[in-house]
Structures are given as structure tokens and as C-alpha cells.
Amino acid sequence: MPSPPPLDRLAALLPPGRVLTDAESLAAFGRDWSEIHLPPPAAVVLPRAVAEVAAVVRFANEHRVPLVPSGGRTGMSGGAVASAGEVVVSLARLDRVLDFDPVDRTVRVEAGAVTRGVQEFAAARGLCFPIDFASSGSSQIGGNIATNAGGLKVIRHGTMRDRVAGLKVVTGRGDLLDLNRGLVKNATGYDLRHLFIGSEGTLGLIVEATLRLTAPPPPRGVLLLAVPALPHLLDLLCAFRAAVALSAFELFCDTSLRHVLAARRLERPLAAVSPFYALVEFDRPDGAAEDAALAVVERAVAAGWASDAVVAQDEADCRRLWLLRESIAESIAPEDPHKNDISVTVSRLPAFLAEVERVVRASYPDAPVLWYGHVGDGNLHLNVLRPEGLDPAEFARRCREVDERVFEVVAAHGGSVSAEHGVGLLKKDYLGYSRSAAEIAAMRGIKAVFDPNGILNPGKLFDTAEEEPT
Ligand code: S2G
Ligand code: ZN
DSSP, rough: OOOOHHHHHHHTTTTTTTTEEEHHHHHHHTTTOOOOOHHHHHOOEESSSHHHHHHHHHHHHHHHHOEEEESSSOOOSSSOOOOSSEEEOOOTTOOOEEEETTTTTEEEEETTTBHHHHHHHHHHHTOOOOOOOGGGTTHHHHHHHHHOOOOHHHHHHGGGGGGGEEEEEEETTSSSEESSOOOOOOOOOOHHHHHHOOOTTSEEEEEEEEEEEEEOOOOEEEEEEEEHHHHHHHHHHHHHHHHHHHHEEEEEEEEEEEHHHHHHTTTSSSSSSSSSEEEEEHHHHHHHHHHHHHHHHHHHHHHHSSSSSEEOOOOHHHHHHHHHHHHHHHHHHGGEEEEEEHOOOHHHHHHHHHHHHHHHHHTTSSSOOEEEOOGTTEEEEEEOOOOOOOOOOHHHHHHHHHHHHHHHHHHHHOSSSBBSOTTTTTTGGGGHHHHHOOHHHHHHHHHHHHHHOOOBTTTTOOOOTTOOOO
């Protein structure tokens, strides 16, 4: 545990009331949605200007005080938790929309801007910020970028990486970098933007982003298919993709659905119970698109890829069907599930899912396993619920053992042990299943360039040579 920082010197850097040390603030700002409980931070600072962020970083370098960059704290991998008396730097007060350009179709926001607010800002100007997930109402743009968040519409709009046209970061050295400045083309050497996207606060603090917006989507069609088995998932995806302009292709199992129906007191969307469901969203500018989608449904039922379907009749129906998918995480949260967030290339999904199913079925004979995720982009969220009466520590130990077998399957398929939730603390020990020793060494080298004193989010993502346990 580092020696306590000179908080009086820290407080002198910021206006009054922006350094918090009360127990409630320390507890709240020291954790994220990963529910990892570790010693509280030494303090929380709330800068409201880039210059204040830079001053805190200089202070941290001078006194070797570790910092934890913090946004909406909706992370699932412990990337924003305090673990050893760090100072949490919350960007929540750095939350302004700074600029909007209708010609460039970009909006420039501070890192603490809430994702939902940026979506609403764009919509009010006839455009769209298309990155969306269940936590959009509390996640912040800086954190979305730091974890390269994906969410529900990646098959059409990509991840945060594809939406960042410019990025301002304060590096671990205290330098302010103004990267790419919104340019569409800029072939002037390494695109440093992409080093900071997904770096989980280990290279710099993201303070501002220029985000590329899209034209507003046409009216959408949404349908829910009852899917009897996983092997034909790709047939379904490819058939819809060939017939309509897809914007989402999500999967969830009946156990996931049952948790949502119970939590929200909803009726089943289809008469029959099916092992799996696929939620398909597509552009429906006219009836022809809907007819094309319905033709695929008929073909899928005839081929046995699906057994039933319900088609949204209006926007309210679309939201009703989406709620069944979007509510899964919150519906199972009270049971403190063991979460996985794995991905492979879409073409590998059938073989991958079959192998994962074999491992999971053999490893969790008595635990409910929930399958859901963005299978249209190869991302599966496998959540395991603790069996009644099983000791939490024993359950966690068993899950870690099973994770190794699941990650062996992921590695065999060239996949990722963390598709969109980041590595943080939770996946750090498994990084080697997806990144080679040479890659991790290169990442350590890059960390040394931008954060030579190792003050930024130490222990997250990987250990530097100095942090490695002896
Ligand atoms: C989702 C939300 C977090 C989780 O629902 O797509 O990313 O794993 C997840 O439940
Ligand atoms: Zn997800």
C-alpha cells in the first residue's frame, strides 16, 4: 500500500469542494459494476477543466501517487476500481458538449458526458450517435472510449473505436495530446488515438472526444425468432443479412428470458418455449423490407432454423421486444452471476458455441448457465448463476477453473477473452489466452512511453515489470 498522498497539496490544486475524502464518496467512487470490493481510495478528485486534470497528473508524478481514472463506473471488469489507496480522478464534472458541426457531422464532448445525453443531443439535431447499450444512461463517453465499448448495434455502426474522430488525452507524463482533430484522412504517422482507445486509463486520462455521428436510421423493423438450436444461427444471420439492412442480431436463451419476465412481470413473447431466441433489427423504410424479412422467417421455419416468430407491429412493439434483451443484465444482477464476455470471428461461431457448450455442460452440471449476447458480431455473454447453497468462495473458485477451459476454447478459435467489457482486474490473469507475450511486452513498452512512473491505473490490464508480484 503506497504511503498516503499529501492531500493538502492535492486540495490546493483544485477549487474548494473538489477533493472528497468522506467514507461514502470513497466507497462509491472506488468501485464499478464489477462489484469487486477492495480497500477504498485515499481520495476522489473532481476536476472541471483539462488544466486541473494536468495539474493532478503532475502532482501524482511528483509524489508518486497512483491515480484511477473514473467515468460512469459501469465497467464490468474492475477497470475503474480502487485497489490500493489510489486517488480516483472522476471526470464526471468534465461533462460539457463543446461543439457540434453539421457539415462534419461531429460533436465534440468532454469525457464525462453521459452516453445517453450524447445520443439525445445528436437526435435533436437530426443525426444519430449509434453506440448503445443497457448502461447508456449512466456510462460516460470517456469510459466508453477507454474500454472500446461495443453494445447492441456493432454490426452496423462498429465500436467506439469507429466513432472517435478526435481525442484529447492527458498522458501519464502530464502532456496534453490533441489527436487527429476530427480529420477523416490523416496519414502522418502512427494514429495514437487508437492506442488510447481501449487502454482502460493506463496510458492517459481521456478528457475530450470528437465523435462521428451518423444519419438518422430509417424506421426500424424488429422481430423475435424462437431458435431451437445454435448450429443454424449463422444460416439465420446470413439469410437476414442477404435480405435486409441489419442493424442488430442478438441471441438470448430461455433461462435469460425467464429472469427478465419474472423481474419485469412480463408475458412470454411467443406461445411456445424455445431454448434460444434471436432478436433481429433491420431498416424498414417501406413494406418491401418487412416483406423481405418475413420471407426469411418463412424460409427459416421451413428449414427448421426457427420454430416461431413475432414481428413488431409498431415502434412500441419494437421497444417491447428489445426490453427482453436489454433487461437481462439487470434482471440477473441480484444473483451476482459469474460473467464472461467472449468473442470469435462470426464465421467460427457454430463450432465455437458447440465446444463452449460441451465445456459448460460438463463443468456446471448444477448451475444455471445463461447464454446471451451480440452474436451478430461474434460476442457471447456467458453468465453462470451460483447454485442454491453453494458457498460463494467455492463457486468463484469453480468458475475460475471453468473459465480456463472456456478460454482454451476461445484461444483455439483465435478469439478474445474480453470482447467489450475490458480486462481491468478480472481478466488480467487470462490476457495470455488472447494476446501473445510479444504483444504484452509491446504494450508494456507503450505504457513506459506514456506513463513512465506507472501512476495511471496500476495493476489494471497487465502488471508492468515494476508491479509484477515478486
Ligand atoms: C449486454 C451487459 C453486461 C453483461 O447485455 O450486452 O454487455 O454482461 C452486456 O451482462
Ligand atoms: Zn454486451
